[in-house]
Amino acid sequence: MERTTLDLWVGMFVVAGIAALVVLALKVGNLSTYNVSDTYQLQAYFSNIGGLKPQASIKSAGVLVGRVTAITLDTSRYEAKVVMSVDKRYQFPKDTFANILTSGLLGEQYIGLMPGGDEKMLANGEELKKTQSAVMLEDLIGKFIYNKAESSGPAK
Amino acid sequence: MPVVKSLRAIGHKGVNAVWRTGYAARFLLLTLLYSGTSFRRFHLTVREIFSSGVMSLIIIVVAGMFVGMVLGLQGYETLKRYGSESALGSLVALSLVRELGPVLAALLFASRAGSAMTAEIGLMKATEQLSAMEMMAVNPIARVVAPRFWAGVISMPLLSALFSAMGVFGGFVVGVVLIGVDEGSFWSQMQSAVDFQHDILNGVIKSVVFGVAVTAISLFEGYDAPPTAEGVSGATTRTVVQSSLAILILDFILTAFMFRGD
Numbered sequence: 001m002e003r004t005t006l007d008l009w010v011g012m013f014v015v016a017g018i019a020a021l022v023v024l025a026l027k028v029g030n031l032s033t034y035n036v037s038d039t040y041q042l043q044a045y046f047s048n049i050g051g052l053k054p055q056a057s058i059k060s061a062g063v064l065v066g067r068v069t070a071i072t073l074d075t076s077r078y079e080a081k082v083v084m085s086v087d088k089r090y091q092f093p094k095d096t097f098a099n100i101l102t103s104g105l106l107g108e109q110y111i112g113l114m115p116g117g118d119e120k121m122l123a124n125g126e127e128l129k130k131t132q133s134a135v136m137l138e139d140l141i142g143k144f145i146y147n148k149a150e151s152s153g154p155a156k
Numbered sequence: 157m158p159v160v161k162s163l164r165a166i167g168h169k170g171v172n173a174v175w176r177t178g179y180a181a182r183f184l185l186l187t188l189l190y191s192g193t194s195f196r197r198f199h200l201t202v203r204e205i206f207s208s209g210v211m212s213l214i215i216i217v218v219a220g221m222f223v224g225m226v227l228g229l230q231g232y233e234t235l236k237r238y239g240s241e242s243a244l245g246s247l248v249a250l251s252l253v254r255e256l257g258p259v260l261a262a263l264l265f266a267s268r269a270g271s272a273m274t275a276e277i278g279l280m281k282a283t284e285q286l287s288a289m290e291m292m293a294v295n296p297i298a299r300v301v302a303p304r305f306w307a308g309v310i311s312m313p314l315l316s317a318l319f320s321a322m323g324v325f326g327g328f329v330v331g332v333v334l335i336g337v338d339e340g341s342f343w344s345q346m347q348s349a350v351d352f353q354h355d356i357l358n359g360v361i362k363s364v365v366f367g368v369a370v371t372a373i374s375l376f377e378g379y380d381a382p383p384t385a386e387g388v389s390g391a392t393t394r395t396v397v398q399s400s401l402a403i404l405i406l407d408f409i410l411t412a413f414m415f416r417g418d
Contacts, residue, residue: 010202013210017314020321028249029352
């Protein structure tokens with residue numbers, strides 16, 4: 001085969017392959033919603049994080065505003081320290097409430113931010129003071145069964 | 157003495173295996189060492205990309221399409237039981253990008269292009285073309301082997317990306333167009349489930365590793381083939397068997413490192 005035709009075919013092949021990668025990155029993957037550069041770090045302490053994992057989403061009013069970057073156990077207070085990176089476009093008041101919520105009954109856990117009324121905004125590296133731990137389904141069921149047993153009175 | 161005889165056979169096999177491994181490692185090292193030519197005279201590599209990459213396009217595209225369609229059908233049937241048909245997009249995309257794309261593309265590449273490479277180099281050796289090159293002070297590894305190696309390494313990730321993209325398209329055709337899963341949730345669930353670094357980039361890394369493994373095995377088997385018709389045919393068979401096994405084993409190892417835990 002002639003060299004120019006060969007080059008043409010190989011060029012088409014390489015362009016098609018790279019195009020497929022770009023399609024995968026933008027259409028299939030989350031690169032289009034991915035901007036690592038413009039974030040600021042916040043941290044929060046939870047007494048129980050349940051099934052929260054790194055890379056879990058952080059939502060406010062249902063809108064994705066950031067991701068959990070690291071989860072460690074702080075041994076000075078024996079609570080879970082969750083570091084999150086939040087998009088710079090979204091600023092939150094100092095008294096913002098951080099809850100660990102579950103999407104759906106058995107869905108993934110995420111952090112929900114409920115803004116308070118403070119005038120001052122949270123800056124990079126600051127801590128969210130007001131937190132609420134994950135709701136453990138097992139605990140709830142346990143409490144429910146215990147309550148039932150209480151209300152039905154002593155066994156005959 | 158039958159015991160001594162069988163012991164001797166085991167020893168012979170062991171020594172042979174170790175010797176071949178060392179020879180293969182030396183061969184790969186020499187290929188890397190002499191790969192300057194394949195970039196300085198890039199048209200040599202381009203020619204090989206044509207015969208291994210471009211000629212595998214049709215089988216990759218068609219296979220990817222059908223694998224995606226089957227994933228769409230089977231995934232829908234399973235997800236329907238849990239009432240979560242909308243997760244079909246993430247199921248199809250994740251399984252393709254993480255596993256099926258790199259692995260199946262590499263298996264097809266090994267049987268389509270790897271076997272051809274082995275047969276070609278084996279025959280070159282059998283007809284003493286390689287010795288003739290050496291006589292003319294042309295290094296056969298630099299002139300024949302290295303361009304094929306780099307062509308395989310360049311082609312493999314591109315083919316696997318094409319395979320995955322076609323598979324997602326096939327899943328879309330079956331899931332959304334034929335069955336009628338909601339199009340918006342198909343794409344949005346897919347996008348929220350597939351992470352660029354964690355899933356797509358790791359898939360690309362996998363396919364590069366498979367590309368190196370498949371082409372290295374094919375080239376070595378060809379170069380090492382006994383210079384007879386029987387030897388070349390045996391080497392071709394070994395290429396397909398060994399590179400398929402290598403792909404699956406490497407896939408397990410890479411998956412264990414990439415997707416363990418979280």
